[in-house]
Amino acid sequence: MQPTSETELEVAIWRGGDSGNFQTYLVPQRADQTVLDVVTWVQRHLEPALAYRFACRVGMCGSCAMTVNGRPRWTCRSHVAKVAPGGRLEIAPLANLPVIRDLATDMTGFFDKWQAAGGRFVPSASRADPPARVDPGSPARRAADAGIECINCGVCHGACDVVRARPGDLGPAALNRAWTLVNDQRHGDVAGVLRAVSEDGGCHGCHSQGSCTTHCPLGLDPSAAIAGLKRRTLLNWLGGEGRP
Amino acid sequence: MTLWLFVLQRGSALVLAPLVVAHLALVVMVSRDGLSAAEILARTQGSTGWAAFYGLFVLAAAVHAPIGLRNVIRETTPWRGRGLDFAMALLFLVMLALGLRAVIAVVGS
Numbered sequence: 207m208q209p210t211s212e213t214e215l216e217v218a219i220w221r222g223g224d225s226g227n228f229q230t231y232l233v234p235q236r237a238d239q240t241v242l243d244v245v246t247w248v249q250r251h252l253e254p255a256l257a258y259r260f261a262c263r264v265g266m267c268g269s270c271a272m273t274v275n276g277r278p279r280w281t282c283r284s285h286v287a288k289v290a291p292g293g294r295l296e297i298a299p300l301a302n303l304p305v306i307r308d309l310a311t312d313m314t315g316f317f318d319k320w321q322a323a324g325g326r327f328v329p330s331a332s333r334a335d336p337p338a339r340v341d342p343g344s345p346a347r348r349a350a351d352a353g354i355e356c357i358n359c360g361v362c363h364g365a366c367d368v369v370r371a372r373p374g375d376l377g378p379a380a381l382n383r384a385w386t387l388v389n390d391q392r393h394g395d396v397a398g399v400l401r402a403v404s405e406d407g408g409c410h411g412c413h414s415q416g417s418c419t420t421h422c423p424l425g426l427d428p429s430a431a432i433a434g435l436k437r438r439t440l441l442n443w444l445g446g447e448g449r450p
Numbered sequence: 451m452t453l454w455l456f457v458l459q460r461g462s463a464l465v466l467a468p469l470v471v472a473h474l475a476l477v478v479m480v481s482r483d484g485l486s487a488a489e490i491l492a493r494t495q496g497s498t499g500w501a502a503f504y505g506l507f508v509l510a511a512a513v514h515a516p517i518g519l520r521n522v523i524r525e526t527t528p529w530r531g532r533g534l535d536f537a538m539a540l541l542f543l544v545m546l547a548l549g550l551r552a553v554i555a556v557v558g559s
Binding site: 372404405410411 | 451452454456457460521524525526
C-alpha cells in the first residue's frame with residue numbers, strides 16, 4: 207500500500223501476540239500529530255479491534271510506550287514529524303515484555319521486578335514521630351531527586367540490551383527506583399535494597415551501555431543510578447557488609 | 451552476576467591493567483633489543499620478582515576470564531546453571547595450571 211498523497215502516512219502496526227505480523231494502514235497526516243494520535247485514528251476508523259494502552263495523553267501516566275520505528279518511545283508525546291520525518295511509521299509493542307495483543311504488553315513482570323529490587327518503601331518512623339527533616343541540598347537527597355520523577359513507562363526496560371539478552375534481569379527502571387530508596391534517609395531497609403540488587407540479575411550485570419538513559423523520555427539517568435548501586439554495594443562489601 | 455563475582459572481576463581487572471601494559475612494553479623492549487631465549491632465561495631464572503609479576507598476572511587472568519566468559523555465555527546462549535558454573539570453575543583451574551606451568555618454566559632454574 208502506498209500513500210496516495212503527501213497528506214497521508216504509511217503506518218505499519220503490529221497485529222497479534224508474540225507471533226504476529228505488521229499490517230499497513232494509510233492515515234491522514236495532520237499538523238502536530240503524535241504517534242498516539244495515529245494509533246487512535248487507526249482504531250477509530252480502520253481497525254476497531256486494535257488493542258493498545260493509554261490514559262493521560264500528556265506524558266504523565268506512563269502507559270502508552272511502544273516501539274516506534276525501532277525505538278522505544280512514549281507515543282503520546284512523540285510527534286510524527288520528529289520521529290518519522292519520511293512519513294513512514296512502524297509501530298510495535300514495547301520490547302522485552304510479553305505481548306498480550308497488538309500494541310498492548312503484559313507489564314506484570316516489569317512491576318514484579320520493582321518489588322524484587324526492594325522497591326517498596328519501608329518506613330523508619332511511625333505517624334507518632336515528627337516529620338523527618340530532609341535537607342534538599344544533601345548529596346543523598348539530590349541523588350534521590352534525580353530519579354524519582356520516573357513514570358514507570360517501561361521505555362528504559364524496552365531499550366535495555368541486558369534485559370533483552372536475559373529477560374529475568376531487573377532492568378533500569380527497577381534499579382533506578384532502588385537507587386532512590388537507597389538515598390532516601392527515611393527508608394527503613396536500605397540493607398535489604400542493596401541485598402536485593404546484588405542478587406544474580408541485579409545491578410552488577412549492567413554493561414553501562416546507557417540505552418536506558420538515551421531513551422528515557424523524561425531525561426532521567428538510570429545508568430547513573432545503576433552505577434551508584436554498583437559503587438554503594440561494592441563499598442558495603444569492602445566494609446564487610448553483604449558478603450556471602 | 452552476583453556481587454562477589456563482580457568484585458572478583460573488577461578487582462582482577464584492576465590488577466591486570468598495569469600488568470598487561472608492563473608485559474606489552476616488555477615484549478616490545480625485548481624484541482627490539484633482539485634478546486635470544488637464552489639471554490631472556492638468564493635474566494628470569496631464579497628471579498623472585500619475575501615469578502611474582504607473572505604469577506600474579508596468571509592468577510588475575512585465570513580469575514578474570516572465566517567470569518567474563520560466563521557472562522557472555524549467559525547473555526548469548528541458553529546455557530546457565532550449575533553445568534556452566536562447573537565448566538567455568540574448570541576453565542579457571544586449567545588457565546591457572548597452564549599459566550603457572552609457563553611461569554615455572556621461565557623462572558625455574
